[in-house]
Amino acid sequence: MTKITIPATNISFDVGEGDTIARAAARAGLGFPYECNVGECGNCRFELLEGEISYLRENPPAVNDRDVQRKRYLGCQALPHGECQIKVPLRDHYKSKFIPLRTKGKLVEIIEVTHDIREFRFALENPVGFLAGQYGLISVPGVNGARAYSMCNVTSTGEQWHFQIKRVPNGKATTGLFDTLKVGDSVGLDGPYGMAYLREDAPRDILCLAGGSGLSPMISISRAAAASGSLNGQQIHFIYGGRAPRDICGEQMLKELNGFGARIHYHPAISMPDDPSDAGWAGHTGFVHDIAEKIFGDKLANMEIYFAGPPPMAQAVMKMLIKAKVPATQMHFDQFY
Ligand SMILES: Cc1cc2nc3c(=O)[nH]c(=O)nc-3n(C[C@H](O)[C@H](O)[C@H](O)COP(=O)(O)OP(=O)(O)OC[C@H]3O[C@@H](n4cnc5c(N)ncnc54)[C@H](O)[C@@H]3O)c2cc1C
Ligand code: FES
Structure with missing residues (x-):
């Protein structure tokens, strides 16, 4: 466990082994900004005031030269080495109703949807619910880096998460999912994440x-x-x-x-x-x-x-x-x- 402090708010939270700062903040119930969770959008930027950081994903695409000059990092990819102090605007909007969890999913069924879309159904070792429209991170065995995939089912208990996934020609994770993974095999799962969920209170x-x-x-x-x-x-x-x-x-x-x-x-x-x-x-x-x-x-x-x-x-x-x-x-x- 490593401690991260946001001095402006006096808030501290722990980051577990191999976890990133933004995901650990979400697990602590904080509204740390993010969107894609894979280093592409840049929404999770924070400023490092003190401490040392490395990246989960090598050279994440959203990092630019100004970020490097200003000691700005991507929270979704940042791995702290020892205690750190950071500056980031927390927003309630990013708080998750279901606290994201790192667990394993056992593949229980595969359904053909089209010539290049399949539905992969996983039973979770530690069930966690999600809101309709949210996504999880799947770590496919043998593939570097987790990929984001949105769930297609509806569940509040989260015993199973179902994903409809489109094959990407020569894509690393989708090739692993489509060509290697068999019913009975397990993947790493982390989630739920995402703000594009159903607004049940909207009248339109x-x-x-x-x-x-x-x-x-x-x-x-x-x-x-x-x-x-x-x-x-x-x-x-x-x-x-x-x-x-x-x-x-x-x-x-x-x-x-x-x-x-x-x-x-x-x-x-x-x-x-x-x-x-x-x-x-x-x-x-x-x-x-x-x-x-x-x-x-x-x-x-x-x-x-x-x-x-x-x-x-x-x-x-x-x-x-x-x-x-x-x-x-x-x-x-x-x-x-
Ligand atoms: C929020 C969100 C939800 C998504 N939901 C779905 C969905 O429901 N169905 C679906 O088919 N696709 C979905 N995707 C796209 C999916 O995550 C993958 O980009 C796609 O399947 C291609 O993956 P690949 O590894 O096969 O292809 P590759 O060409 O090998 O990789 C493509 C993508 O993987 C990511 N990536 C590459 N290396 C790393 C790394 N080391 N660490 C982390 N990420 C890396 C990058 O985002 C890159 O654009 C979603 C993406 C996002 C951001
Ligand atoms: S959330 Fe998109 S780069 Fe971190």
Whole structure:
């Protein structure tokens, strides 16, 4: 255990062996800022006042020259060597309802979703619940560094965490998950994390936008919204985008929910309809942000909007929502670095 102190607030917390400063702060119930947890976004920056730090991930992409000059580090990757004093603005917004836990997950089932998306179901050694839309960190055996994956199921006890994962060609973690991991094998799990969770107290209709790998958290949010008594009257719209018809999925999962067709609506979209086999395509054609703008237009400003997917998709959606004058408090998203 190593002690970290934030002198401006007189707050101290312990960091366990191999843990990072931001994750240990979350385990201590503190609102340490973060977003991706993998060294890509830079939201977890803090200033080192005293002490010594190394990085979990070598040369994390979000570190720049100014950070080095100003002794600023990334909390999600920072490993303290002995006691440290740091400066960071804590915010309640980042506090987690379920305190993140480091545990193991045993793979109990694999389900094929599309040609390159599979659902991996893990039973947790030490169960922990999560909010719909949150993510966990999976450490795949033999792969350096944990990867973030969003859960697709809904649970308050957290006996099992289910992840819908898209294979990345030559990707290290996804190759390990798809080609090596077998039912009965275990991975390291850490979580839950993330702020893009379902707001059950929001009175507005819900729009979920998912591109490719963004399926999982949007399915979790739709499942939780459909089951929530406090959201009974609201409409739930789900736009899922892929390149071609063979990428399109999610409708069957939504059909299993109470209210499909009446208050739950599915809008599939493909972005590259130039293959002759796409000729019978009956859904939308275009990118998810364009489809959302086309279908909902002025109504967007009065919707609660959740989105997930690769950074170019998330940035295009955000730009469109800002143009549509959607208040920032109604946008909830994760970029899948
Ligand atoms: C918040 C969040 C939620 C996500 N949810 C999902 C999801 O539900 N489904 C899904 O399919 N994908 C999801 N992703 C993307 C996923 O985490 C991986 O980026 C993707 O699976 C590719 O991993 P790979 O190792 O196969 O590919 P690689 O090309 O080998 O690695 C790509 C990514 O892994 C990360 N990385 C690389 N090295 C390290 C390291 N040493 N330590 C830590 N990170 C490293 C980087 O972010 C990099 O962009 C999510 C990402 C984030 C940030
Ligand atoms: S949360 Fe640390 S870089 Fe994104």
